[in-house]
Amino acid sequence: MIIAQTERTTIEMLSIEDAPFLLNLVNSPAWLQSIGDRNIHRIDAAEDYLRTGLLKQYDEKGYGYYLVRRKDGKSIGICGFLKKPHLKNEDFGFAFAPEYLRQGYGFEAGLATLEYGIQHFEFRELDAETSAKNLASIRLLEKLGFSYFGPANHPNNPDTRLYRWKNKSDDTIPSIKVSPHST
Numbered sequence: 001m002i003i004a005q006t007e008r009t010t011i012e013m014l015s016i017e018d019a020p021f022l023l024n025l026v027n028s029p030a031w032l033q034s035i036g037d038r039n040i041h042r043i044d045a046a047e048d049y050l051r052t053g054l055l056k057q058y059d060e061k062g063y064g065y066y067l068v069r070r071k072d073g074k075s076i077g078i079c080g081f082l083k084k085p086h087l088k089n090e091d092f093g094f095a096f097a098p099e100y101l102r103q104g105y106g107f108e109a110g111l112a113t114l115e116y117g118i119q120h121f122e123f124r125e126l127d128a129e130t131s132a133k134n135l136a137s138i139r140l141l142e143k144l145g146f147s148y149f150g151p152a153n154h155p156n157n158p159d160t161r162l163y164r165w166k167n168k169s170d171d172t173i174p175s176i177k178v179s180p181h182s183t
Contacts, residue, residue, distance in 0.1 A: 003066055003120075004112040009105060010069045011079065011112055014054055018067055019046040021075040028098050034134045035095065036157070057082060063121055065093065068109040076100040079113045081126070086153070089127045092117075092165065094140070101136065110144050118167065128163040138163075 004011045014022075023046040025031060026038050040046050057064035065080035077096030084091045092114070094106055117123045129152045130137040141163045152162035 003116050006108045006112050008071055009076075009109050009112070010071065011066045011109055011116070012069065013058065014050060014065060014067050014078070016047055016050055016055070018075065019043055019050055021067070022046045022050060022078075025078065025095060025097055030098050030101065031095055034131055034137065063090075063117065066113060068096070068105065070100075070105075076105055077109065079106075079109045081113075081117055081121075081123070087127045087129075087162075089125045089164070090117075090123060092126045092128045092146075094137075106140050107143055110140065114144060114165070124167045126165045128165070129160050130163065131157070132159050132161050 002010055002012045020043060023040060023043055026035075026040045026046070026049075038049065040049050054065050061081075061083055063081045065078045065082065067075055068077040068079055069075050075097075077094060077100060079094040081090045081092055092110075094110055094113075096106055114123075114126075117126070126146075127149075128141050128146050130141065138161070144165070146163035146165045149162045149164040151158075152160035
């Protein structure tokens with residue numbers, strides 16, 4: 001199901017068919033350095049990660065991580081929301097394949113996904129975690145309106161910073177060209 005479209009991307013719900021892309025993404029150098037090894041090294045492990053984690057989140061919460069595709073259909077990343085037990089609010093997260101970094105896709109898809117979350121799930125506050133060393137993610141979070149909140153007290157990584165986004169009004173965030181879909 002497509003949740004939004006931007007000028008250059010389509011954002012849609014993940015499916016089990018996205019396991020090959022996910023397998024490559026979670027083993028990319030940027031993921032391993034910034035997020036960590038999830039011990040997903042075979043296609044069946046990627047399918048299991050989708051089934052028991054990311055897809056299960058849709059059933060339990062109605063939202064989750066979404067697949068970001070270029071208009072030509074090429075999968076380039078994920079972006080969305082997860083409820084993590086150690087955070088007060090839903091966590092906003094994103095990851096993109098290395099060849100699509102620093103091209104504006106994260107900002108474009110991030111804004112569309114945030115807007116979707118505000119409109120459909122009435123998010124008024126979101127958290128985001130990132131390593132203090134991940135300057136690109138910090139810059140993107142700040143560009144999306146997140147502010148540094150303090151140490152994240154992450155159970156597995158003391159170097160993690162917590163960023164928080166608050167809706168300062170009932171208006172949605174400043175938008176780029178987004179076309180919401182619900183097919």
